[in-house]
Amino acid sequence: MSQHKAPPNSDPRRHLALTAPSAWIERFAGLVPAGGPVLDVACGGGRHTRLFLDRGHPVTAIDRDMSALDDLGTRPDLERLQADLEDGSRFPLAGRHFAGIVVTNYLYRPLLPALIAVVAPEGVLIYETFAEGNERFGRPGNPDHLLRHGELLEVVRGALRVVAYEDMLVDTPRPAAVQRICAYNEGPLTGPRRSTGMPSANHRV
Numbered sequence: 001m002s003q004h005k006a007p008p009n010s011d012p013r014r015h016l017a018l019t020a021p022s023a024w025i026e027r028f029a030g031l032v033p034a035g036g037p038v039l040d041v042a043c044g045g046g047r048h049t050r051l052f053l054d055r056g057h058p059v060t061a062i063d064r065d066m067s068a069l070d071d072l073g074t075r076p077d078l079e080r081l082q083a084d085l086e087d088g089s090r091f092p093l094a095g096r097h098f099a100g101i102v103v104t105n106y107l108y109r110p111l112l113p114a115l116i117a118v119v120a121p122e123g124v125l126i127y128e129t130f131a132e133g134n135e136r137f138g139r140p141g142n143p144d145h146l147l148r149h150g151e152l153l154e155v156v157r158g159a160l161r162v163v164a165y166e167d168m169l170v171d172t173p174r175p176a177a178v179q180r181i182c183a184y185n186e187g188p189l190t191g192p193r194r195s196t197g198m199p200s201a202n203h204r205v
Contacts, residue, residue, distance in 0.1 A: 019045065019047055021051045022047075022048070024126065024128045024166075024180045025102055025104065025128065027182075028126050028163070028182040029051065029052065029055060031100075031126075031184070032052070032124055033099045033100075033122055036057060036100060036123065037058045037098050038057045038058070038060070038100040038101070039062070039100070039102070039118065040061045040062070041101065041103045041115065042104075043061040043069070044063060044068065046069045046072070048102045049061045058077040059078055060079040061078065061079070061081065062081040062082075062085070064082065064085070066080045086110075091111065094117070094118070096118055097118055097119070098120055099120050100123060100124055101127075103125075103127045103129065104127075107130070107146070107147060116156065119160065119185045120185065120187070121186070124163070124182060124183065124184050125160060125181070125183045127180060127181050128180035128181075129178065129180075130145065130146050130147070130179075131147040131178055132146045132147065132177065133146075134176050147179040152179055152181040153165060156181065160186075161184045161186055163182040165180070167179045
C-alpha cells in the first residue's frame with residue numbers, strides 16, 4: 001500500500017471501504033469519456049482499477065507495491081507501474097494524458113501539479129482524501145497528509161472546471177474529515193463541448 005493510505009483496522013466497515021469503490025468515485029465515473037484511459041494513482045488494493053476496467057476503460061495503475069493486482073493476471077487493458085511517487089524523481093507519466101485520474105486516501109502535495117497536467121482535454125480528475133480536522137478521529141493526523149480547507153479548489157483553479165466539491169465530516173466507513181472534488185478539463189475550444197450533465201459547481205463545506 002502507498003504511504004499515507006489510511007491504516008486498516010478490525011472494523012468491518014473499514015474492510016468494506018478498502019475493497020468496495022468509493023461512493024464519490026462511483027458517482028462521477030460516468031463523466032470519464034467512454035473507453036478513455038484512466039490513471040489510478042496510489043492504487044493500493046486496486047478497487048478503482050477494477051471499477052474502471054469493468055466499465056471498459058484501459059487503466060494505468062501506479063503504486064510502490066503492485067502485488068494487490070496479481071489476481072488480475074496479464075491483460076492488455078491494464079498497465080502496472082511500480083514506482084515511488086515521493087522519491088523526488090520526475091513524475092513517470094509526464095507527457096501522457098488520461099481521460100480520468102482517480103486518487104483516494106492519498107496526498108503528496110508536490111505531485112498535484114503533475115496530476116493536473118496529465119488530465120486530457122474533456123478528461124476529469126476525481127479526488128478524495130482526508131482533510132484538516134481528521135486528527136480528531138485518528139490517523140492520518142499529520143498536517144502534511146491532510147488537505148487544508150479549500151485546498152483542492154485552489155489546486156484546480158485556472159486549470160480545471162469544478163463539477164462538484166465537498167469539504168465535510170463523514171460517519172462512514174468511520175468518522176473522518178474529508179475533502180473531495182470532481183473537476184473537468186475544458187481543454188482547447190475546438191468544437192461543441194461534451195455536456196457533463198452536472199452544474200458548474202456543487203460546493204459543500
